Amino acid sequence: MWTWFYKLASPPYVYGVAAALVPWALGGAALALGYGLIAGLAIAPPDYQQGEAFRMIYVHVPSAILSLTVYTVMATASAVALIWRIKVGHAVAAAAAPIGASFTILALVTGSLWGRPMWGTYWAWDPRLTSELILLFLYAGVMSLRSAFEDPSRGDRAAALLATVGVVNVPIVHFSVVWWNSLHQGATIVKLGAPSMPGSMLWPLLSMWLGFMLFFAAVLCIRLQGEVLNRERQATWVREAVKP
Amino acid sequence: MSVGAVAAFNLLVRRELCLSFRRPDQLLQPLLFFLIVTTLFPLGLSPELSLLRDMAPGVLWVAALLSSLLSLDGLFKSDADDGTLEQLALCGQGLTLIVVAKTFAHWLVSGAALVLVSPLVGTALGIPVGAFPTMMLSLGLGTLTLSWLGAIGAGLTVGLKRGNVLLSLIVLPLAMPLLIFGASATDRAISGTNAAGALYFLAALCVFTCTLAPFAATTALRITLE
Amino acid sequence: MMSSGFWAMGGYARYVWPCFGFSCVVLAWNLWSARRFRVAARLRARRAVEMAAVDES
Numbered sequence: 001m002w003t004w005f006y007k008l009a010s011p012p013y014v015y016g017v018a019a020a021l022v023p024w025a026l027g028g029a030a031l032a033l034g035y036g037l038i039a040g041l042a043i044a045p046p047d048y049q050q051g052e053a054f055r056m057i058y059v060h061v062p063s064a065i066l067s068l069t070v071y072t073v074m075a076t077a078s079a080v081a082l083i084w085r086i087k088v089g090h091a092v093a094a095a096a097a098p099i100g101a102s103f104t105i106l107a108l109v110t111g112s113l114w115g116r117p118m119w120g121t122y123w124a125w126d127p128r129l130t131s132e133l134i135l136l137f138l139y140a141g142v143m144s145l146r147s148a149f150e151d152p153s154r155g156d157r158a159a160a161l162l163a164t165v166g167v168v169n170v171p172i173v174h175f176s177v178v179w180w181n182s183l184h185q186g187a188t189i190v191k192l193g194a195p196s197m198p199g200s201m202l203w204p205l206l207s208m209w210l211g212f213m214l215f216f217a218a219v220l221c222i223r224l225q226g227e228v229l230n231r232e233r234q235a236t237w238v239r240e241a242v243k244p
Numbered sequence: 245m246s247v248g249a250v251a252a253f254n255l256l257v258r259r260e261l262c263l264s265f266r267r268p269d270q271l272l273q274p275l276l277f278f279l280i281v282t283t284l285f286p287l288g289l290s291p292e293l294s295l296l297r298d299m300a301p302g303v304l305w306v307a308a309l310l311s312s313l314l315s316l317d318g319l320f321k322s323d324a325d326d327g328t329l330e331q332l333a334l335c336g337q338g339l340t341l342i343v344v345a346k347t348f349a350h351w352l353v354s355g356a357a358l359v360l361v362s363p364l365v366g367t368a369l370g371i372p373v374g375a376f377p378t379m380m381l382s383l384g385l386g387t388l389t390l391s392w393l394g395a396i397g398a399g400l401t402v403g404l405k406r407g408n409v410l411l412s413l414i415v416l417p418l419a420m421p422l423l424i425f426g427a428s429a430t431d432r433a434i435s436g437t438n439a440a441g442a443l444y445f446l447a448a449l450c451v452f453t454c455t456l457a458p459f460a461a462t463t464a465l466r467i468t469l470e
Numbered sequence: 471m472m473s474s475g476f477w478a479m480g481g482y483a484r485y486v487w488p489c490f491g492f493s494c495v496v497l498a499w500n501l502w503s504a505r506r507f508r509v510a511a512r513l514r515a516r517r518a519v520e521m522a523a524v525d526e527s
Binding site: 037041042046051052053055056059060063098099102103105106109110113114116117215218219222223225226227229230233234238239241242244 | 476479480481482485486488489490492493496497499500501503504505507508510511512514515516518519522
């Protein structure tokens with residue numbers, strides 16, 4: 001029953017799976033993002049309060065959700081690598097980090113552009129924005145720590161520990177709008193009960209979310225191939241894999 | 245002759261304190277830094293006490309954070325450099341006990357010292373005497389939490405050249421919630437409102453960190469020592 | 471195609487379009503950067519394999 005789990009610990013298997021997944025994930029992402037953008041920009045009706053500006057939700061919310069999801073993926077892979085000493089976990093974490101950092105920057109910038117017309121300011125020291133900024137610093141710390149060590153395996157393990165410790169920030173970001181009186185809007189999708197958004201606006205958003213997820217999967221697989229190769233350069237299976 | 249865990253702990257703490265007091269200048273430097281940094285704000289912004297009082301919680305906490313970071317670099321460094329750390333790790337008491345002892349001793353000479361000096365700084369920033377107990381309690385809880393977060397960072401960066409900048413980059417994001425609640429507690433005490441909520445949260449953060457950080461710091465050291 | 475009203479985005483055009491534009495930039499960067507990383511890793515691995523072959527012969 002657990003054979004699939006053991007197979008995932010094998011670098012050549014993971015390399016092969018990643019290579020096979022890329023075109024499917026990219027194709028699916030293109031479809032989902034395509035529909036989401038067209039429906040979100042042109043078909044969904046303007047919002048009662050925010051007018052056309054609400055359309056920024058279609059990039060801001062998926063990038064923010066992804067910034068947290070990717071960190072969780074990175075922290076989980078790191079914990080698996082530390083606890084069970086599965087080296088592939090380090091490769092996944094190293095591959096995920098720059099993608100997650102870029103999504104965090106995207107979330108902060110799109111949020112800032114949305115905040116200016118809605119709240120009157122490009123930035124506010126509000127709990128959600130602040131904790132998202134902290135998330136960016138955590139990503140930067142993990143990436144810097146990994147590259148600071150001459151021994152890559154030691155760097156992997158140190159970065160893995162930091163990623164695992166920093167995961168406490170993820171629930172803080174998510175629940176900050178509940179725990180504190182926040183300027184930022186509360187949860188509309190990821191909450192108990194029915195989403196508080198009409199269907200014509202919701203479907204493009206869900207599609208964009210799916211598109212971003214599939215895109216992350218595709219880019220992760222591309223990076224993962226590179227990370228696995230960098231760590232397994234001396235292994236025999238690599239000879240076949242990199243034949244020109 | 246085998247030594248019990250409590251006796252070993254006491255021995256280690258006493259060793260750390262002994263070593264620290266042998267170099268009194270190293271003890272005083274972070275405290276002096278704390279005093280100097282808090283002086284910078286009235287000079288740079290405004291000497292008006294009423295204005296300073298509004299900024300005082302933030303200034304106090306940022307200065308405490310920065311001066312704690314200065315002394316954290318040395319938590320494991322000197323022992324790691326001359327091989328004592330490996331000897332301690334092998335001595336059979338368990339690396340976690342050693343980490344707890346070292347971090348506690350470090351807090352005694354840095355964080356606790358900061359708390360004792362804080363009334364001076366508080367007066368300089370115009371904090372009313374009535375707010376001092378809350379200020380000192382929040383600083384005490386905060387610096388203890390910070391010592392533990394710093395122990396994780398120090399464990400991760402102990403072998404690196406110029407690891408102290410990276411240490412700050414690692415510790416500061418983790419310390420931000422601390423800063424928010426610590427400053428909030430002091431702020432409420434100054435304005436006279438009930439600071440209990442913020443203090444409870446600080447205490448919760450402290451307990452959470454003090455229970456989990458020792459294991460993280462030990463793992464960090466094991467990664468570095470291997 | 472929609473009338474100029476679409477591009478005006480109800481007056482919010484200078485926020486909405488840079489928003490989507492930056493999103494495209496980030497997604498494109500991710501793809502480009504990942505591909506470049508993989509190419510470099512393949513090159514280094516190929517070189518390592520060749521060196522090993524030389525050592526063996």
